[in-house]
Amino acid sequence: MKTPDQTLIRASLAGDRRAFEKLYHKYRNLIYSILVQRVSDRDTVDDLMQNTFYRAYRSLHTFKGHAAFSTWLTQIALNAYRSHLRSQRVRQNWVSHTEDPEAVHNVIRDLAPGNRPDQIVEHRERIALVHKSIQNLPERYRKAMWLRYVMDWSYEEITQVLQVPLGTVKTWLFRARQQLKAEFLKLDLQPG
Numbered sequence: 001m002k003t004p005d006q007t008l009i010r011a012s013l014a015g016d017r018r019a020f021e022k023l024y025h026k027y028r029n030l031i032y033s034i035l036v037q038r039v040s041d042r043d044t045v046d047d048l049m050q051n052t053f054y055r056a057y058r059s060l061h062t063f064k065g066h067a068a069f070s071t072w073l074t075q076i077a078l079n080a081y082r083s084h085l086r087s088q089r090v091r092q093n094w095v096s097h098t099e100d101p102e103a104v105h106n107v108i109r110d111l112a113p114g115n116r117p118d119q120i121v122e123h124r125e126r127i128a129l130v131h132k133s134i135q136n137l138p139e140r141y142r143k144a145m146w147l148r149y150v151m152d153w154s155y156e157e158i159t160q161v162l163q164v165p166l167g168t169v170k171t172w173l174f175r176a177r178q179q180l181k182a183e184f185l186k187l188d189l190q191p192g
Contacts, residue, residue, distance in 0.1 A: 005069040052077040141176035
């Protein structure tokens with residue numbers, strides 16, 4: 001025997017948009033209350049609500065009915081919330097690593113080769129040029145590069161955190177690499 005939710009899910013999967021709208025109206029207050037307990041900013045709650053129902057709609061075909069639809073939807077909302085938290089942490093870490101002069105100084109000090117003063121000065125200048133080139137990238141490129149090459153996140157994790165399609169992430173990374181390569185060539189910086 002089908003539950004009302006299962007009937008709406010099947011209708012939605014068959015292309016009936018009103019069916020999913022009914023699911024939305026039935027569960028929006030539940031999801032809103034779950035999110036508002038965790039996030040104080042109303043705009044962020046609204047974004048997370050939208051993200052939750054978008055993910056649910058896109059993943060509706062994966063709902064197997066082993067648990068109640070409300071449980072499945074709640075898990076999607078909690079995953080959206082966790083992605084939001086990770087995104088905030090990454091953003092804060094990125095800012096502290098790229099804008100904190102002390103952090104940059106520590107990197108330069110730790111990476112300086114040899115003991116010869118001219119080598120140290122040259123190396124510091126190279127690090128400063130690399131740092132400046134990275135800062136000149138558009139913010140979306142910097143975020144994507146940070147997540148991929150520093151945090152070593154998968155493309156799927158990046159798409160979830162940045163909330164953009166996989167092709168967009170790959171495009172941003174490609175363009176960032178191309179822009180940095182051109183900048184490094186212009187500055188006569190060779191890998192080494």
